Amino acid sequence: MILMDTRQLKAFVTVASTRSFTKAAEILDYAQSSITGQVGSLENELGIKLFERLGRQVVLTQKGQRFIKYAEKIINLSYDAKEAVSDLLNPSGTMIIASPETLAAVRLPPLIHHFHNHYLNVELIVKKCHPKEITSLLRNNQIDVAFFLGREMNFPDIVSEILLFEQMTLVSSPHHPITGKIPVTIQDIQGMTLILCEEGCGYRDAFEKVLYKAGVQPGTVLEFDSIEAIKKCVIQQLGITLLPRMAVEGELNRNELTDLQLQGADFDMNTQIVYHKDKWISPALSAFLKHSREILANRVS
Structure with a gap:
């Protein structure tokens, strides 16, 4: 019987996106040994090897590549289920955020710190991605919201809001x-x-x-x-x-x-926040959009 939980899946997805157990531990605010243990437990329960090491990086095995899309779907379903019964005045659940490397390293840390201090019940997963992947991730509901650096994104099904030059x-x-x-x-x-x-x-x-x-x-x-x-x-x-x-x-x-x-x-070039026009704006996402405008657009410290 498989007993995997969302913590294991979040650890797995974050390691896969950063290609590093160390970076995943920093993003999820866990000890590296905890991340290693969660991924190891998941591998034991599935009976497969999810990662292999190539030099200083870890990369997905073939079975890991096949499993990750299911892990992301389970995380999203878990988030939707929590939000469906959450108190509108007390947002909770999990949000998956995609961002290119530069924004994830420089712009997002103060935003995430400020947001976390206000909404302790909302878990954030930051997924590093290439800009050309963002529209596909949004359309497939693999992420909730994304940050984008470039000229204004102009697609009829994507909402794009410029935050700063x-x-x-x-x-x-x-x-x-x-x-x-x-x-x-x-x-x-x-x-x-x-x-x-x-x-x-x-x-x-x-x-x-x-x-x-x-x-x-x-x-x-x-x-x-x-x-x-x-x-x-x-x-x-x-x-x-x-x-x-x-x-x-x-x-x-x-x-x-x-x-x-x-x-x-x-x-x-502009830093933008983008999401699908048909995305349900949950209390957590609404709060995150508001804080993004305050912290990035207005540079509130």
Whole structure:
């Protein structure tokens, strides 16, 4: 008889989305040993191996990939069942939130902290995802709400609300030769090695369109799925990159990166909160939308 509970499933889904037991423990506010134990218990009950380790990351096995969609459905059903009988004045239940890496690391922690202090009975699961996955996740009801960084999302079945403008910054190592040209123009990027996020990222797409329109051909393009990896490569003088300023503020303050003060290009990037137009706005989701506006749009501390 399978005795899996939602804690085990939430631990499993969070490890799968972060590819890290350590990060999952931080998000769920558990000791890492607890997360490891919950996933191990789930594997024992199912009689299968859900993860395998590849270097410092953990990845889903084939059976883990097959099981995760059922785990997410069970979590969502559990949330819906709790909400159906909850007190409207005291929101409770579980919400699954999708977010790209940058927003999850920089923008969401103060929001989640503030929300949790007000609604102790609402559990939040943050699922890191690629921007191009968001609409599919919303349409399949695999998540409740998502954060998105880019130009305004415009789909008839998706509600998109802009919370704040995000400044984009072209950066390099302080020792990179291009720093001698500050402020830099688009033409100065000709032949330069670029270190960029994956294709489909909103600000990468906007950057490449600006380069194409200006007739500028960069040299090598190195692609990473990690903001931290991109920054470390730029610090090591492997190339230059365009990132949200919020993601490089610390490195700029420590003089590990230099703002190239790019001239002649505007990137209209915004942090947005999005959800499906047919999504039931539960008391918990209503409260979360309200706090998102207060904390992110108004920068309430």
